[in-house]
Amino acid sequence: MKEALHVIDNDVITLPNSTTTDEVSNLKKLAEKNLFHCPYCKAKLIVKYGDEKGLYFSHMHSEACEESRKIDKAEKKYKKQIERETKVHQVIQAILHDELTTQAKNNPQLEVNYGYKAKPSLKEYPDIWVRIGNREFAISVVTNVTSTADSNLSNQISKRHQTFLEHGMEPIWFIEKKEQSIEKDKNSIVLWDAELTIAAKTTEDQEWDSILSDVVKDEMFFTYFNYPVSHGHLSIDVRSMYYIYSNGDRIVVKVQRLLKDRIEKPYRAFLLNEGYEIPFADALVIKNGFVLSKPEIDQHEREDFLKRYQHLRDEYHEKLRVKEAEQQKVLQEANEQEERLKAAREEEQNCKHQLRQEMIKQRGTSNIPRKMNYEELKSLLRVNINLIQREQMELWSTMPGLRHNYQFVWDLVVENKCKSFDELRPILQTALSKRR
Ligand SMILES: [Zn+2]
Incomplete structure (x- = not known):
């Protein structure tokens, strides 16, 4: 065998x-x-x-021997476990193993082995097992993942993660993901189910936590970023994802920081950085534990993030100010228009009143009696009592009874201070009955 x-x-x-x-x-x-x-x-x-x-x-x-038989069995199980992976998995695992065993030669604190060899009795294995001092790490590479990867795989990965934790290992996951669903306009990333479980918590994430706890006190914080936050009191928990892929002839790790948010489908998180790439070998640098970051880049990104926040906040409030000023202007213009209309109406009323007074003066106080004709009466009545067509016809039908004495009718209007034909009508009828 x-x-x-x-x-x-x-x-x-x-x-x-x-x-x-x-x-x-x-x-x-x-x-x-x-x-x-x-x-x-x-x-x-x-x-x-x-x-x-x-x-x-x-x-x-x-x-x-029994032990080698056990390892043999574990290897078979492990081979089955990685059946779903692509060839990239094998390549990355080999690089991982090489890189770490090279480091182990110069670092007595460091011990490296294949997961199934180090922990043959587990049900599922990390690809690489590492001991640094008294800490154990379970490093796994998952390939062949899409954002909509089936929930079976997601459950399996989450379970594996849990198992590693239970056996005293700190899990580290490298995900080879074909596409990332980033909604740039919303500053968000839609996560694959398992990512929520396997996202790491590092000292860099804690640094992010501390700056975020401060800025989210601004109630409008997520509004500035157009991020659809799932609920009002989000507890600040920044996590990291490590995406692995080949860029040209190098294998790189993209470090993505995100703020945990939705814990049900669709799993959405607030994106803190665009993600930065580090060469795979650099990601595996060991200081007490795995560094897995470029602290100076993270520091820079945090500063950038704060600047971006301040910029978006100022921009938002400036837009609000402009909008309010515009609304104010529209309101003011409407008021002014109203004022102008009112003034015009008053002017018209004044004109009419003057005209009326003029006519009354001419007709009412004239010392030289003059025969008024129908046209004159009509225009006087139009101006003074707003005589309309229908009333005009009615008046005309009355006139023969009044012997076509137009002046007489006008005198009645002036005497009785008529303001409408409805007021004049009964007066005319009374006058008619007297004349008969
Ligand atoms: Zn043996």
């Missing part, structure tokens, strides 16, 4: 497929000299070669 025990005292021996017969017999000789030992039971290992399996180590008489 193939035992995949290429690790001897933590040194990786790579056995290329093209190993020549000479090299095989050389390795076999070295094994004869007791050079290779099982890292678990320390028993001597021999080198075997098969057409199908290639080159491999084996316990004597093919009797694998």
Whole structure:
């Protein structure tokens, strides 16, 4: 049985497929000299070669020890676990392992292993397990993720995260995501279900927390950013996501900071930065724990964020001021228009009144009696009692009874101070009855 025990005292021996017969017999000789030992039971290992399996180590008489059998089983389980991943997963995992084992050579505090080897009894494994001093880390790479990735995967990832925590490991996730659903106009990011669970909390996030707790006291804070906050009293909890992808020929990690918000679908978070890229190797720099950031970039981004907030706030209030001033202007113009109309109406009334007085003067006090005609009476009545067409006809039908004495009718209007035909009508009727 193939035992995949290429690790001897933590040194990786790579056995290329093209190993020549000479090299095989050389390795076999070295094994004869007791050079290779099982890292678990320390028993001597021999080198075997098969057409199908290639080159491999084996316990004597093919009797694998319990521990190596356990690891073997764990490896099979792990292989199944990563079946859904793309080739990128394998590449990233290999780089991760290389990078960290290189660092481990110069750092006695650092211990690196494959997840299934370090923790074979788990149900699910991190890709890489790391111990730094007394802290353990579970590093996992998830590829083949879209924003709408199925909820099965999401549940599985969340469960895995929980398991790692329960076993005293600090989980670190690198997500290879094909697209990010960022709503730029709303300053928000729509998260994949699992992201809410696996987002990290780092010292940089705590720095973000502290500046945010201050600015969100501004009740209009989210309004300035056009962000549809899910509820009024958001507790400030900034988290980080690490997106991994290849940029040209390098593998980079994009560090994304977000403020947790909606905890039900659609999972939305307030975006704090556009995300910045760091080379994968830099992301794996170790100081007590994984640095996973460029603190100077974060510091700069926090300053930028505050500036942006102040700018948006000022812009918002300036817009409000302009709008209010415009409304004020419209109101004032409407008032002025009203005033002008009122003045015009008064002017018209005055004119009419003057005209009326003039006419009364001319007609009423004239010393030279003059015969008034129908046209004159009509125009006098139009101006003074607003005589209309229908009333005019009625008046005309009355006139024969009054012997066409137009002056007589006008005198009645003046004497009785008539203001309408309705007032004049009964007076005319009385006059008519007297004349008969
Ligand atoms: Zn063994």
